[in-house]
Amino acid sequence: MKSFKTKDSLKNYLQSLKKGNVKIGLVPTMGALHQGHVSLIEVSKKHCDITIATIFVNPTQFNNVDDLLKYPKPINQDQKILEAAGCDILFNPETREMYDDPEVWDYEVGELNTVLEGYFRPGHYKGVTQIVYKLFNLVKPDLAFFGQKDYQQFLVIKKMTEDFNLGIKLYACPIIRETDGLAMSSRNIRLSPTERIAALQISKSLYFTKKNYTVMPIADLKEKALKFYTNNSLLNLEYFEIVSNDGLKPLSNKKNAIALVACTVGNTRLIDNMMLD
Ligand SMILES: Nc1ncnc2c1ncn2[C@@H]1O[C@H](COP(=O)(O)OP(=O)(O)OP(=O)(O)O)[C@@H](O)[C@H]1O
Numbered sequence: 001m002k003s004f005k006t007k008d009s010l011k012n013y014l015q016s017l018k019k020g021n022v023k024i025g026l027v028p029t030m031g032a033l034h035q036g037h038v039s040l041i042e043v044s045k046k047h048c049d050i051t052i053a054t055i056f057v058n059p060t061q062f063n064n065v066d067d068l069l070k071y072p073k074p075i076n077q078d079q080k081i082l083e084a085a086g087c088d089i090l091f092n093p094e095t096r097e098m099y100d101d102p103e104v105w106d107y108e109v110g111e112l113n114t115v116l117e118g119y120f121r122p123g124h125y126k127g128v129t130q131i132v133y134k135l136f137n138l139v140k141p142d143l144a145f146f147g148q149k150d151y152q153q154f155l156v157i158k159k160m161t162e163d164f165n166l167g168i169k170l171y172a173c174p175i176i177r178e179t180d181g182l183a184m185s186s187r188n189i190r191l192s193p194t195e196r197i198a199a200l201q202i203s204k205s206l207y208f209t210k211k212n213y214t215v216m217p218i219a220d221l222k223e224k225a226l227k228f229y230t231n232n233s234l235l236n237l238e239y240f241e242i243v244s245n246d247g248l249k250p251l252s253n254k255k256n257a258i259a260l261v262a263c264t265v266g267n268t269r270l271i272d273n274m275m276l277d
Pocket residue numbers: 028029030031035036037039040145146147148149150173174175176177183184185186187188
């Protein structure tokens with residue numbers, strides 16, 4: 001695997017590759033890699049000739065400084081995981097390489113920024129679109145791969161790609177879970193053993209909702225799902241919503257629905273979701 005830390009060195013290498021008319025797949029990550037990230041590399045390898053993973057803990061998307069400072073950075077382990085997965089190129093820049101001058105990023109995501117993650121993490125999607133636009137512009141991939149775990153992020157990036165006519169095909173890859181159902185996440189390693197058990201309520205509430213979706217009215221489903229989060233002082237539910245899977249809007253009928261959750265477990269904020277039909 002080739003590894004680059006500067007934009008210029010990556011750009012030079014990509015220029016030589018692109019003369020050969022290869023199909024390039026991009027997998028943006030913040031590192032602390034797990035099987036969820038590996039699955040994105042694997043899907044990219046199926047569709048593309050060259051797969052580039054980026055590892056960059058992007059400061060502009062953190063609305064909580066403590067969360068940024070605590071974000072895990074096991075870069076040696078990450079490199080081994082990428083090698084084993086057959087990733088071709090790693091781009092792992094320092095912060096100053098991506099943000100060298102004070103800069104303005106005015107892109108407005110629109111309605112998606114007013115609900116769920118957009119509402120609870122002010123400024124988050126501004127930072128996400130800022131860095132993803134930079135990465136898209138630098139790599140100019142044919143395809144880019146994201147996880148459905150960050151479902152709203154996928155919709156936001158899709159909208160940005162359309163708004164700027166970037167011509168990059170986006171793939172949303174399925175959520176990879178631990179065997180007991182917890183969605184894999186880099187932040188899971190911060191959970192204590194009791195928090196790890198409590199965190200299971202998140203996927204349990206989603207499986208419950210999916211199982212009963214066709215037989216219960218939405219209001220009852222939601223009321224029952226919320227019960228998964230009561231009576232446990234480690235859990236602090238931010239939202240549990242059942243909405244349309246295209247615009248994250250209230251449902252007009254029981255079609256194309258998704259349930260999305262954000263919950264703090266101890267001090268660790270986790271998100272998860274599940275398609276319901
Ligand atoms: N369990 C998973 N299954 C599939 N894709 C995933 C999973 N977890 C993360 N991804 C995807 O990997 C990409 C990089 O995500 P990121 O590096 O932020 O990892 P993460 O595990 O989501 O970390 P965290 O949520 O703690 O920030 C994103 O597109 C994300 O949706």
